[in-house]
Amino acid sequence: MSDRDAWNSDPAASEPGSPASRHSRSAPVASDDMLQSADHLIQLALDEDLDQRGDITTAAMIPPNATAEVRIVAREPGVLAGGVLIECVYQALAKRQRSDGESADVGSVCVEHLLPDGAELKAGTVAAKLSGPVRSLLSGERVVLNFLMHLSGVASLTAAFVQKVRDSGAVILDTRKTLPGYRLLQKYAVRCGGGSNHRMGLFDGMLIKDNHLAAQSSRSPAEAVSVARGYLNSAGLSVPVEIEVDTLDQLSDALSQRPEIVLLDNMSPTQLLKAV
Numbered sequence: 001m002s003d004r005d006a007w008n009s010d011p012a013a014s015e016p017g018s019p020a021s022r023h024s025r026s027a028p029v030a031s032d033d034m035l036q037s038a039d040h041l042i043q044l045a046l047d048e049d050l051d052q053r054g055d056i057t058t059a060a061m062i063p064p065n066a067t068a069e070v071r072i073v074a075r076e077p078g079v080l081a082g083g084v085l086i087e088c089v090y091q092a093l094a095k096r097q098r099s100d101g102e103s104a105d106v107g108s109v110c111v112e113h114l115l116p117d118g119a120e121l122k123a124g125t126v127a128a129k130l131s132g133p134v135r136s137l138l139s140g141e142r143v144v145l146n147f148l149m150h151l152s153g154v155a156s157l158t159a160a161f162v163q164k165v166r167d168s169g170a171v172i173l174d175t176r177k178t179l180p181g182y183r184l185l186q187k188y189a190v191r192c193g194g195g196s197n198h199r200m201g202l203f204d205g206m207l208i209k210d211n212h213l214a215a216q217s218s219r220s221p222a223e224a225v226s227v228a229r230g231y232l233n234s235a236g237l238s239v240p241v242e243i244e245v246d247t248l249d250q251l252s253d254a255l256s257q258r259p260e261i262v263l264l265d266n267m268s269p270t271q272l273l274k275a276v
Helices: 032-050 056-061 083-099 134-164 183-192 210-215 221-235 248-255 269-275
Strands: 007-010 067-074 110-113 126-133 206-208 241-245 261-264
Touching: 007 134, 032 083, 032 134, 032 183, 056 134, 067 134, 083 110, 083 126, 083 134, 126 134, 134 183, 206 221, 210 221, 221 241, 221 248, 241 248, 248 261, 248 269, 261 269
Parallel strands: 206 241, 241 261
Antiparallel strands: 007 067, 067 126, 110 126
């Protein structure tokens, strides 16, 4: 799903369900930590868009009491992620508007979710209906769509890889290569796409990478795993030990210490087949 036009907020979209796939994955749980992380990003996004003056175009063009109903429509096939943030955006916007002295109900946008996160989409799928003050709908529109586009893009690409390995028993995992502040959201989007989360950070899983081995060149992969286990035991920690190898000899050596996970790096398909 391209960020340019994957989503649209449309006051005259088709009814939900007719062009949409009814197949969906189990909606992943949106944790309190994730929603708290999202709140910070939402505030940042609204600050960037509205600054001190607010939405001057909407203020000039739209009467304060105008109301409308709109539908959020997917323009491309994919997988929905980020729908849980729609209310969060408009709640934050309403709080901001009230603090700026606007009427108490100016930001009261009602959201009706028609599909859960993890649902498969076709072009024309209506994901949600929104109703409320036009000023609020327009001022929060881009922030909502940006979250939907980005997170649904992550979910959609994940789902494509999950589909490719569906009969192999393989599991698609994510990485720590996330945007600052977006880690919990992007990992949530991976789950929406049917993937699974690897470690959340450097604190909840031990991954001995090639650079760790290079920094201690006299230490073999097996010795590195043994040292890692000793550290965890002394610290009273119970987390998996993973090690990265890029040759079959390193793999054989590492396996002698039975690490929970081995990351096979920079191997050809032939090498991977032998390793597995």
